[in-house]
Amino acid sequence: MSRLVVVSNRLADPRRPAAGGLAVALGDTLNRTGGLWFGWSGTVTPDGEPGEGRLQTRQAGRVTLATVDLAAEDFASYYQGYSNSVLWPVFHYRLDLADFRTDYVEGYRRVNRLFARKLLPLLHDDDVIWVHDYHLIPLAAELRALGCRQRIGFFLHIPVPPPLILAALPQHEWLMRSLFAYDLVGLQSQADVAHVRRYMLNEAGAEERGEGRFAAQGREVRVGAFPIGIDVQEFERLGRAPDAVQTYEAMRQEYSRRQLLLGIDRLDYSKGIPQRVRAFRELLERYPENEHSATLVMIASPSRDDVHAYSDLRQELEGLCGAINGDFGDLDWMPLRYIHRTVARRRVPGLCRAARVGLVTPLRDGMNLVAKEYVVAQDAQDPGVLVLSRFAGAAEQLKEALLVNPYDTQGMAEAIQTALRMPLAERQQRHAQLMERIRQHDVHWWRRSFLGALGVQDEVLTAPRAA
Numbered sequence: 387m388s389r390l391v392v393v394s395n396r397l398a399d400p401r402r403p404a405a406g407g408l409a410v411a412l413g414d415t416l417n418r419t420g421g422l423w424f425g426w427s428g429t430v431t432p433d434g435e436p437g438e439g440r441l442q443t444r445q446a447g448r449v450t451l452a453t454v455d456l457a458a459e460d461f462a463s464y465y466q467g468y469s470n471s472v473l474w475p476v477f478h479y480r481l482d483l484a485d486f487r488t489d490y491v492e493g494y495r496r497v498n499r500l501f502a503r504k505l506l507p508l509l510h511d512d513d514v515i516w517v518h519d520y521h522l523i524p525l526a527a528e529l530r531a532l533g534c535r536q537r538i539g540f541f542l543h544i545p546v547p548p549p550l551i552l553a554a555l556p557q558h559e560w561l562m563r564s565l566f567a568y569d570l571v572g573l574q575s576q577a578d579v580a581h582v583r584r585y586m587l588n589e590a591g592a593e594e595r596g597e598g599r600f601a602a603q604g605r606e607v608r609v610g611a612f613p614i615g616i617d618v619q620e621f622e623r624l625g626r627a628p629d630a631v632q633t634y635e636a637m638r639q640e641y642s643r644r645q646l647l648l649g650i651d652r653l654d655y656s657k658g659i660p661q662r663v664r665a666f667r668e669l670l671e672r673y674p675e676n677e678h679s680a681t682l683v684m685i686a687s688p689s690r691d692d693v694h695a696y697s698d699l700r701q702e703l704e705g706l707c708g709a710i711n712g713d714f715g716d717l718d719w720m721p722l723r724y725i726h727r728t729v730a731r732r733r734v735p736g737l738c739r740a741a742r743v744g745l746v747t748p749l750r751d752g753m754n755l756v757a758k759e760y761v762v763a764q765d766a767q768d769p770g771v772l773v774l775s776r777f778a779g780a781a782e783q784l785k786e787a788l789l790v791n792p793y794d795t796q797g798m799a800e801a802i803q804t805a806l807r808m809p810l811a812e813r814q815q816r817h818a819q820l821m822e823r824i825r826q827h828d829v830h831w832w833r834r835s836f837l838g839a840l841g842v843q844d845e846v847l848t849a850p851r852a853a
């Protein structure tokens with residue numbers, strides 16, 4: 387029997403509902419398979435030695451959580467710096483927001499080495515290791531350098547830009563070459579796979595061997611699309627629980643005479659939140675019948691506050707939202723409610739169900755699981771409409787949503803108007819088709835198809851022995 391070892395920067399207790407797509411999906415996966423979950427503890431030690439960190443383990447049901455603290459200097463260069471001020475903007479096509487300072491990459495390498503050193507002694511010979519996301523791209527190379535021979539898979543939750551954007555990263559060759567230390571690299575969409583393929587051929591000089599396999603430096607890696615899904619049954623259960631039902635009823639009462647539009651995001655420039663507000667403004671200008679009748683609720687949870695681009699966005703958004711309410715609001719109606727707080731996950735299904743239109747309009751997004759959650763939360767008899775950016779990974783699957791270009795303010799306003807006016811029969815038909823797709827490609831399908839491609843079946847995975 388093999389054990390599954392999941393490695394990600396961000397961890398959560400898999401027995402409790404987490405916020406954020408990655409932590410939720412990995413929690414759902416590990417709840418099913420048992421295993422070890424390794425990553426950052428969330429603690430920053432102010433006087434910690436760079437490249438060092440205390441390791442702690444604890445049991446959460448069938449899952450062993452093993453976490454490492456980060457020294458303040460490492461947190462600044464690895465997490466805020468290289469991960470979130472270099473890789474995040476570049477991979478989301480925002481070279482203008484990237485800050486290519488050399489000390490960032492040093493911290494990034496240091497923490498990847500630290501993780502490798504701390505993880506290695508916890509590994510069993512027959513473990514299967516599954517590494518997640520852009521914080522940890524070179525982790526397998528660091529593990530291999532220490533002698534690790536286990537199978538290692540990597541899944542990138544964010545998009546991959548075209549090769550010429552990647553090539554703007556001063557360390558792109560080193561970074562992309564480190565992918566060859568993995569046995570399997572999973573991406574969210576076919577578009578991402580096409581970009582990696584072109585990079586491998588044009589920039590890395592790799593040999594293509596068919597079925598997504600590329601060879602270079604005496605190693606072969608397989609690259610494929612494994613679009614991540616949600617745990618549909620679990621989310622439906624959450625939707626029937628008292629918190630969600632209460633939230634739904636409270637929203638219905640509050641907005642009884644209004645049509646509710648909803649956006650739920652982390653406050654991130656990739657999510658296209660200002661563009662959405664502009665489109666909403668355009669909607670009110672072009673179709674005045676929505677005045678006093680439509681309300682946009684936008685929940686933007688605080689994220690990466692200390693990174694400049696995020697604080698700039700916050701200011702911009704506060705200005706835009708204030709202006710819309712000032713220009714259009716009335717004593718008995720505010721067009722927009724902007725909430726810069728995290729909403730408890732147990733309330734999310736109720737909020738989604740109360741909304742006639744779900745607005746998921748990122749400028750670029752790996753997948754976007756809120757789009758799937760919005761659909762699942764709907765009442766199949768009287769479902770709301772999903773307005774989805776064509777630049778979200780989810781758009782490759784969710785074709786029956788109203789697909790929009792978030793840069794096109796007028797087009798987006800028209801799509802929102804179409805959503806608000808859509809006849810019941812069409813809403814039902816689109817919803818049924820979306821549900822079928824989301825059910826078919828749920829989080830369990832994702833786990834099984836990725837691990838299957840890595841050569842492991844679910845039956846071969848077992849609960850952990852004590853770590």
Ligand code: G6P
Binds near residue numbers: 406408519544689
């Ligand atoms: C995205 C990333 C995840 C990350 C999450 C929350 O979904 O793909 O890796 O954990 O955002 O961001 P944070 O910086 O708070 O971990």
